[in-house]
Amino acid sequence: MTLKLNRLILSGLIFILTITTLSAQNNKSKSYIISKSDSYTIDIRSNHPDIQLFSEEKKWIGDKDDNRVKGNRIDYTTAFEDITDVEAFSISPDKKKQKVKLIQTADVEIEDIFYHDMKYKYYYFDGLTEGSETYSSYKKLYRKPQFLDKFYFKDNLDCKNSRISLKISKDVEIGYLLHGDGTDKIAFTTSSEGNYNIYNWELKDSENEETFDSAPPISYYSPHLIFYIKSYKTNSGVQKVLGSVDDLYKFYFETTKDINKTSEVALKAKADELTKGLTKNLDKAKVVFDYVQESLNYVAFEDGMGGFIPREAADVFQKKYGDCKDIANLLNEMLNHVGIESHISWIGTRHNNYTYEEVPTPIVDNHMIAVANIDNDYYFLDATGNFSIFPNPSPFIQGKQALLKIDADHYKLLKVPVIAAQNNNTTAKIKFTLEGNAIKGNVDLALKGFVKSEFVGNYNSIVDKNELLKNYLSRFVDRISTSAITVSNNDLSEQSTTIKSDFKIDQWAKNIDGKLLLKPILFFPFSDSRIDAVKRNAPYQFDFKKSYDFNYEFELPEGYTPEFIPENFKLDTNLVSAAILYSQVGNKLMVSQTMTLNTILLNKSDFENWNAAIKSITKYYNQNIILAKK
Structure with a gap:
């Protein structure tokens, strides 16, 4: 993911053990x-x-x-x-x-x-x-x-x-x-x-x-x-060095002006093969992107200026490995060959929060991608991952500037969009009934966007897939036991990955004086995410915005009717939004639960409002319904 490894280390003397390594608490004087x-x-x-x-x-x-x-x-x-x-x-x-x-x-x-x-x-x-x-x-x-x-x-x-x-x-x-x-x-x-x-x-x-x-x-x-x-x-x-973005670009251009002199017959033939019969540039870009992502292994070489200069696209294609600049260069060459305007582009990941205008030095960036202009829309293509889903950028470049190479005298600065929470969505349909003091049912999850990429990356690379699936579901309810789990669409398509499972949760309901008390909400996103606003001095960072849409269908036990249903709840802030809505349809209680994370970074000034919102949401997570005999 690096160009030359960015200057991530503190200047001056650096300790052998990182600053997270602390000695055990004791009563000795502080150094x-x-x-x-x-x-x-x-x-x-x-x-x-x-x-x-x-x-x-x-x-x-x-x-x-x-x-x-x-x-x-x-x-x-x-x-x-x-x-x-x-x-x-x-x-x-x-x-x-x-x-x-x-x-x-x-x-x-x-x-x-x-x-x-x-x-x-x-x-x-x-x-x-x-x-x-x-x-x-x-x-x-x-x-x-x-x-x-x-x-x-x-x-x-x-x-x-x-x-x-x-x-x-x-x-x-x-x-x-x-x-x-x-x-x-x-x-x-x-x-x-x-x-x-x-x-x-x-x-x-x-x-x-x-x-x-x-x-x-x-x-x-x-x-x-x-x-x-x-x-x-x-x-x-x-002699100019680094007084402006223009100067930085000239320095970068010099490192890339002589690349791709080796014959590209083989990679161009592959690009033609992949796009044969396709007429839309977006479709062509997807098959080329997926090929590069799936076929190449990420291997970085950071030796002198070799940490800045992309290797020949033809060599990378033949060897099937490279680092970010090598992979970006190959993707860029293949896209241009099939008629898609594309540019290799320098970019800083979210490892820093500088812009090119304020810090026109190599400190500002540590990564390279390809940026394609398709039907007048720019797509920020990072094929260094294994399970990035076209046309999304990678999560760690969201909101960052990309410096596009045009020619010796021209470049373009573009900002990568932050993907909307609705595009990184978890949808769930949950049906359950009461058996004694346990609930039993089935869940149908659908994951899309970065949520899908994150899950598929873990699922496809792990050996014990059943254990991963059980852990994935139990992160919502720690006492849940699952069975008959199935997964589909665990691929690079934009189609949602689905996870289906039967489940049971023991001791979920209580019988008090003949009345049944139970929580109709089973999943609790962000319930444990309150921040110590007094002790914490650092911001809180999320990988991406995300949203949840859970719909519950609870079949009321025979002979019982709701005596108490919690009031509907709705909260909408610039940090997080949530809603819980109840309705009864015949002998079924329907609950709609939505939640949206509206930011990827909480600054210290946000902590108080964040904690207040999470406290309010958690309160409604914990509401019980009361069922009484008819």
Whole structure:
């Protein structure tokens, strides 16, 4: 899914264990960062930017067993960066200095990437006790002016002082942007020193950046600085680097201008074979898309500029594997061959929330797709998944900008739509009767859109399909027992996947003084999704908008009539909508239950309204009907 792996790592020193790894709760003093700083110097040497970073960090140790203080890690890419002068030592409470014994180098482990040039240096401190201090520093040389790091002011420990300084030659013009929450607390100063402009950003007394379930990446909320070189002066004039989307596109175009020189006879013949007899471009696009998705295996190679340049479409077609840019390139070539206007396109996934206009650097994107113009409608085609359903985009590019390659001087920026909740729908028809204190019946589920893709991807790849189906149904009612489960349309068609099953739920009804009490609602979407608005600082992210339409048919037991039926319920907010409607038709109680998730991201300002809505919905989920003897 990557181009070159985007700059996802925090600048400066990175801990061997991720920031989600915490030591067990104890009464020991809290460790904290005394100071951390990144100091950049950018000069022009031999008519080219010379970019050097000196990074250092000091910590005070409270709990020596806290994994966050045991060691450090420095990530880098060998093709574009050099790490030198690594220094690390600890100082005991009685002022004894102890250098780290061993600084090692290892390959970064990244799922789904077969080969890459990303490495890290790491080391551990010895002899730490409460009151110890650690010191770490290194130098980094950047070979490509387009690939600079972000700087995150907060960290996985409280930090007394966090600072980034840029010492920039007056022959260099830079751009910069503060992003995330709380940037108003970051002090900014600028000054001049000889032939340099000096920029300083500083944050004092920050609390540690916690991680939370279902949170987007920290680029959404953790305060950080992005800076980039716009241009620099040389003996031959001003050289542009990354001052605008135009500049970024020119850089990207250079990486792709010489691709697809190998003969494409075989892939074109395959495209002709797939589309033979088809007259509509949408039909042609679907069969080509499905073929590429089903036939190719995702295998990524991230080696230097090879992480940015798509491989020859003919080679990818022959070998049947590639990464996102390779697969996008092949799909693009096949679509164009059968007469469909298509463009390879750079795009950032929802891993970040930048736009090309505000961050015109390679930080903004980490993915490539094909964008097809069919009957004046644009389709954002990502064939890197196994079960994406044409013509939907993949969930993780919804709402993002795509940068379409047109020619050397022209490009187009388009925004991927967020797929409507009604298109990602779960419909259920549930019929049940009462047997003693148990209910027994059958359910007929229909899944479409992303809901279908998610289910089919899991179902078709798992060995124990019956267990998966039982777990899928039991996520609605944990005490449900199922039998006679069948699945149909578990394919790449737009037709809904159907799941049919008989079920039984014991001890669902209560007999109190001859009257029967039971809940007519069996499925409870989002009933457990209230958010701790006090403790949680991060947004809450959903994969996609979705909707539920459940229709229940409860056959009343002989000799009983409803004494109490809950009132109808309806709620409509910009975050979530729901309705529960009751009616009686003869000896059957009919219940219509609908729910719609109207957003893919809850910001902290939404938490209170979200919790109020879920509380109200859950209250009506739990309403009982009362049946009395006639």
